[in-house]
Amino acid sequence: MSDGDEEYAIAYKREKRARKRAEEVVEERNREIYHLRQDLAEAREHLESSQENLLQADKLKSMGQLASGITHEINNPLAYITSNVNLLSQYHATLTRFIAQQRLAHENEVDDTMKKELALIMEDGPEIFCEIDEGLARISNIVANVKRFARKHERHRALSDINQEIRATLKLVEQQLKPDTRIRLNLDNLPLVSCNVSEIGQVIINLVMNADQASPPQGGPITINTGVEGRCVLISVIDEGTGIPEDKIENIFDPFFTTKPVGEGTGLGLSVSYAIVEDHGGTISVASEDGIGTSFTIVLPID
Amino acid sequence: MKGMIFTSLGDLVEEEFGIGAWNRTLARIDSVVDGAYIEADTYPASEMLSLVGALVEELQVPAPQLLDLFGQKLFFDLYRLYPELVDRHTELVPFLASVGTDIHEEMKILHVDAEVPDMRCDFYDRNQLTMYYDSPRKMCLLAEGLVRGAAQHFDKTIELEHSECMHEGADRCKFEMRLVPAS
Numbered sequence: 001m002s003d004g005d006e007e008y009a010i011a012y013k014r015e016k017r018a019r020k021r022a023e024e025v026v027e028e029r030n031r032e033i034y035h036l037r038q039d040l041a042e043a044r045e046h047l048e049s050s051q052e053n054l055l056q057a058d059k060l061k062s063m064g065q066l067a068s069g070i071t072h073e074i075n076n077p078l079a080y081i082t083s084n085v086n087l088l089s090q091y092h093a094t095l096t097r098f099i100a101q102q103r104l105a106h107e108n109e110v111d112d113t114m115k116k117e118l119a120l121i122m123e124d125g126p127e128i129f130c131e132i133d134e135g136l137a138r139i140s141n142i143v144a145n146v147k148r149f150a151r152k153h154e155r156h157r158a159l160s161d162i163n164q165e166i167r168a169t170l171k172l173v174e175q176q177l178k179p180d181t182r183i184r185l186n187l188d189n190l191p192l193v194s195c196n197v198s199e200i201g202q203v204i205i206n207l208v209m210n211a212d213q214a215s216p217p218q219g220g221p222i223t224i225n226t227g228v229e230g231r232c233v234l235i236s237v238i239d240e241g242t243g244i245p246e247d248k249i250e251n252i253f254d255p256f257f258t259t260k261p262v263g264e265g266t267g268l269g270l271s272v273s274y275a276i277v278e279d280h281g282g283t284i285s286v287a288s289e290d291g292i293g294t295s296f297t298i299v300l301p302i303d
Numbered sequence: 304m305k306g307m308i309f310t311s312l313g314d315l316v317e318e319e320f321g322i323g324a325w326n327r328t329l330a331r332i333d334s335v336v337d338g339a340y341i342e343a344d345t346y347p348a349s350e351m352l353s354l355v356g357a358l359v360e361e362l363q364v365p366a367p368q369l370l371d372l373f374g375q376k377l378f379f380d381l382y383r384l385y386p387e388l389v390d391r392h393t394e395l396v397p398f399l400a401s402v403g404t405d406i407h408e409e410m411k412i413l414h415v416d417a418e419v420p421d422m423r424c425d426f427y428d429r430n431q432l433t434m435y436y437d438s439p440r441k442m443c444l445l446a447e448g449l450v451r452g453a454a455q456h457f458d459k460t461i462e463l464e465h466s467e468c469m470h471e472g473a474d475r476c477k478f479e480m481r482l483v484p485a486s
Contacts, residue, residue, distance in 0.1 A: 003323070007321075007322045007326055010326045014338050015339070017337065018336075018340060018341050021341050022342075025341065025344060029343070
């Protein structure tokens with residue numbers, strides 16, 4: 001081999017080593033880019049989710065203000081309607097007694113048509129007043145729930161054992177659940193959380209009843225998990241029911257939004273739950289797959 | 304120090320003095336990669352200093368002349384890699400004034416491990432500038448070559464005075480540059 005060949009051979013070997021190293025570097029960079037893309041995708045997902053939550057919170061805040069105004073306006077006429085209906089009911093009872101007495105005294109002076117009409121009024125009257133009472137009670141209940149959605153409640157907060165509250169709440173609702181509904185509890189050890197146990201209990205009831213209603217006609221499994229993540233307590237209620245259609249999921253926390261048949265729900269349960277959790281400085285989120293089931297997750301701050 | 308500075312030097316020596324000269328130069332130093340440099344890697348700055356020293360001995364060329372030549376070539380190699388950093392400027396002086404600020408900042412974003420010298424200007428107009436060079440590697444002569452390479456790229460003739468130098472005890476090097484009007 002000539003001196004020139006020898007020089008080229010040395011350079012060739014050096015370039016070959018350099019090429020090999022360059023290929024390794026390309027591979028390393030590809031891996032870095034892959035991980036960066038994953039991180040970026042996660043960050044984007046998180047950002048989108050945060051944005052959705054912010055929009056949702058903003059929307060519900062506006063609805064809360066609107067609801068507060070409407071309930072105030074409804075409450076006044078509702079109060080005098082209720083009062084007047086009670087008075088009218090008493091007047092009706094008095095008139096009914098009077099008519100009964102007069103009918104006995106003037107039996108022959110009243111024609112048959114009038115007799116029939118009076119009999120109908122005397123018979124239907126109490127039923128009509130009963131239905132009006134029921135209707136007014138429902139309106140009153142709805143107004144109370146809307147007020148609860150609209151207002152901030154910070155009273156009666158105490159350090160509480162969320163697991164204990166969940167067990168106590170389940171005792172209250174188990175009789176109302178479908179016959180084959182079984183609740184599985186996976187409760188981790190939790191620190192005490194400053195909360196209003198009655199309000200948190202109401203949220204649990206709402207979620208469990210919703211889960212049961214979404215389950216098959218005879219019932220199905222409902223899982224309640226609790227755990228700790230960072231400085232927060234997590235509570236999730238998971239069913240294996242019908243799931244929430246994708247086009248409905250963004251509205252489920254809206255007041256009066258319901259997927260249940262007319263008359264079976266006011267559509268306030270989840271909005272009240274949302275407001276309660278938000279009042280506690282926490283968040284409530286939902287994940288659902290049509291036909292697979294739904295999972296609600298509550299995150300409550302420990303401090 | 305970024306690998307492309309090593310590959311650029313290797314290319315220069317191979318092109319101007321032959322493969323044998325580069326082989327013998329590498330044989331004179333204790334290279335961490337046996338001279339198999341690649342642009343994407345980073346190597347110790349001390350290895351560059353060893354290489355320059357070995358080249359001066361091997362080629363019997365004065366260091367200032369070698370570094371000036373290398374600096375000019377390095378500018379064109381950098382331009383090949385990052386043309387957008389240069390092409391956003393249409394004039395030499397504003398380009399040079401942006402090296403120590405915008406361009407080095409962007410290099411640090413592109414290469415987080417890049418160790419760039421401090422090259423700031425305290426005065427410039429369209430025809431002249433005063434630039435200060437400060438780096439623990441004291442490669443001011445290379446920087447001078449880079450400035451000349453940039454002048455070639457912008458098709459300008461310059462007068463460059465290296466009025467203060469770290470190699471002569473100054474805290475930093477001072478370059479005073481003037482454009483020579485086209486005759």
